[in-house]
Amino acid sequence: MIFSLSDYLSTVNRLVNEWTANNFIVSDSHPSKKLYDSMLYSLNAGGKKVRPTLLIMCYNLFRNLFTNILHPALPYAAAVEMVHTYSLIHDDLPGIDNDNLRRGKPTNHIVYGEATAILAGDGLLTKAFEIFLNSSLHNNIPINISCEAAFELAKAIGPDGMVGGQYADINNSSEKPDRELTDFIHIHKTADFISVCAKIGAILAEAGRDDITRLELYGQKIGLAFQITDDILDITSTTSEMGKTHGSDEKNNKLTYPKAYGMEFSMEKAEKLTEEAVSLLSVYDENADPLRSLATFIIRRNG
């Protein structure tokens, strides 16, 4: 059977949405009903689900399971998508990037108002940890393993990881593009979180320490390639392909890879990172094909 990445992505997409819908149930008369609506609105706004897919692929590398609604890593996959969604909702806020469009749809604060959008982000972030730590949701994953995974998540997305990268991203005031700072931003804002999704998949599968480290590094490389590609697409792609406003990096005076290193070098760098990521997988057999395919997809996508 020929492996299809788009089938894999759409299966994870469907399962994550299904799992979340089953676990986000509040009655119509509940005082927080609209808060849940706003969280679900952004969760279901049609992202590619790269992070949950990566997490499940890394789990499956060691425990090759049929990916269905009972998959042991699915709650964690849904939770990392919640973290990703929280980061986008806060990123889009009037106080940060002030974006009206995300994934081709009005952003959360445009639909639900700014106060609700702030709280929807806070709620999704907190809910993600609740899911990681809720042993009653876990199917055959020991609590100490979940706990280790949750700790790695917290480190990767906090002030020393994603939030720190995001801070540097919006507070750079350098006139000329600073390469060191650009690297810092890209690694922390984007690669840390993508990398930890790979690492978490391996941790949950109780892979060996070498495997966990290898997949973390694979994740760092594809994560950095992902952000460089995003920067390139922000320049070359149209608004409808991207699903967000074209040229918003320029508008927001962001430090981008093409700005710091030039377009040609950026494209080469993304290619090189992808090759390095794939070559890290050479110790694995065809069970790693989904991860090989995902690495290439990340720099070949057009939106």
Added chain:
Amino acid sequence: MIFSLSDYLSTVNRLVNEWTANNFIVSDSHPSKKLYDSMLYSLNAGGKKVRPTLLIMCYNLFRNLFTNILHPALPYAAAVEMVHTYSLIHDDLPGIDNDNLRRGKPTNHIVYGEATAILAGDGLLTKAFEIFLNSSLHNNIPINISCEAAFELAKAIGPDGMVGGQYADINNSSEKPDRELTDFIHIHKTADFISVCAKIGAILAEAGRDDITRLELYGQKIGLAFQITDDILDITSTTSEMGKTHGSDEKNNKLTYPKAYGMEFSMEKAEKLTEEAVSLLSVYDENADPLRSLATFIIRRNG
């Protein structure tokens, strides 16, 4: 020796600040230095430290230890103060309550700007989970116990707890005060988090299930009394006593206890909750005196 609550509070205050300072170290040239500055600014803005004190008191009820910098519950106490501070920073944002003053000082977004304030809140929330789950910071507390505590924290402060209460608080559009909704807001916005601080203290001390449940209930009662008292003080106290803008509930059209139930009933209710909380402690000896004293302090304070 006569027990002094103010000594206890100031000791915890000092230790939490000291622990946090030791664990929030970034170099001056670090790209996220100002993000850390902004988090520390609000952490050190002089709160009463009721939540970390409650957590340590509940721990000490079962493991009567000298409260010093090596106290096993101190990292968790510092972490709940981070959660509390995050909630205040986001609450004060222009998109939510738009408050300029908190604890007598300019709010985070006034000093650091809105974008940094959003991320400072996000960073503090995430860091709190990192601390709960970082076994290398834990002194004699098994990881499964930390994990249970972190799970309870996530439940209490997420969309079914504090964030849900906060949502209902700012999105009530009822013309006449709705008592049921007022109760929902007070329980979830404030009491859930205070209650879980008590519960976490007992969990960390590996108290029995009955003790954990009893302290959780004690926390619910003093938590609700705390919010009712806050509502009363917003009307009766001056801006300088409160450290935040007097009459802001009225300005923001908040559903308050006095508005829903009248001032006299509100004062009686706060007294009654405090009595009930104290009577729950009747099974304990004088080791519970700090908790008895704290319950009374909560309704007697004037700011």
